[in-house]
Amino acid sequence: MKRIKVEKKLLSSNQQIAEENRRFFKQNGVVVFNLLSSPGSGKTSLIERTVSHLRGRLRTAVITGDLQTDRDAERIAQHRVPVKQITTGGACHLDAMMVKKALPFFAMDELDLLLIENVGNLVCPAAYDLGEDAKVTIMSVPEGDDKPLKYPVMFRISEVLIINKVDLLPYTNFDLGQAIRFARQINPAIKVFETSCITGAGLEDWFRWVEQRVSQLSEAAKK
């Protein structure tokens, strides 16, 4: 019971900071997406393709979270966007305070969009609001089509599901229809994209959604 109490307290303190972050993002007119997935589902590749496409369309920055190394930040920085690596040490998720501390590294009033790449973990990051506008879960084809049933919380709280690495469909027993049915069983409203960062399949639809959603959310924030 004590454990549950402490967890509740930690989460409520996280929630307060998340709300501060959210107000700060709104004041600066920045839309924020929190990208969530297992390790190795292709978050970094997807972000690379996305920031590269958005150049000249949306002023984008990236926060990327990992236990160790700044490999992801190095990869993303090659696309000449502002990027800040958070290395969590042992922690299995980003929390609102880590994000808050990273914000002074950006000229926030010159940004339209901030992409936050969470730690690769399909469980724990679900519990930590960072102040984002929307959560985007990425699952990749080799992980298997049953992941929405086995890790339901992540799918329930996400606005978008990206099924990545569809180029590997011919070499696995992944059933795309079944994966989407399982995801919608958990979250009927979830928006689904099927993508490959190798072949480029489906990326245009995802890019279009990002631009439309950023435009909608920016308009709504001004009111």
Added chain:
Amino acid sequence: MKRIKVEKKLLSSNQQIAEENRRFFKQNGVVVFNLLSSPGSGKTSLIERTVSHLRGRLRTAVITGDLQTDRDAERIAQHRVPVKQITTGGACHLDAMMVKKALPFFAMDELDLLLIENVGNLVCPAAYDLGEDAKVTIMSVPEGDDKPLKYPVMFRISEVLIINKVDLLPYTNFDLGQAIRFARQINPAIKVFETSCITGAGLEDWFRWVEQRVSQLSEAAKK
């Protein structure tokens, strides 16, 4: 600071129960492996192949952990081995108490080997000793060869690394040599197997290791 104190207390209470489990396993002459990986790396398939191969050689049982569903237990039960599903609810790892509570479901003195399939998570389960003899980390080719650097703890504490889904090597940019170098940079003594549960590649080596290691550990426990 309060958080750290509480975590330490939880872990030390977990450690006590893990030691109880360990004594209980030893008394019953059961060797225990804790299988760890990301979601979707192929733990369940590997266990299916392993228990199927071991039939008539080692009396094997399985504990399988998931947030939700008993899909894995159903798959493993088809191989007619004793299996107990632990559904953790929200929890991101198995702990020693969950395992302890599962043990009465088995006739322990009739077993040689217990395989514990942990929750799919490359971070949190590393912190929880279950009383096992050895940890086995599975990483799969589509996850990318940099995972040992990004999630070092899991690789540091494992006796074995299984690089699974090598049948997908031709369709990814995974560098097998580099993955092994990265893993050995973290843990020079780690034993590596390269496997595919689709083609069967490398499984014989893994099976042979399991039998040898169970035999060694059983002998050592008798002394």
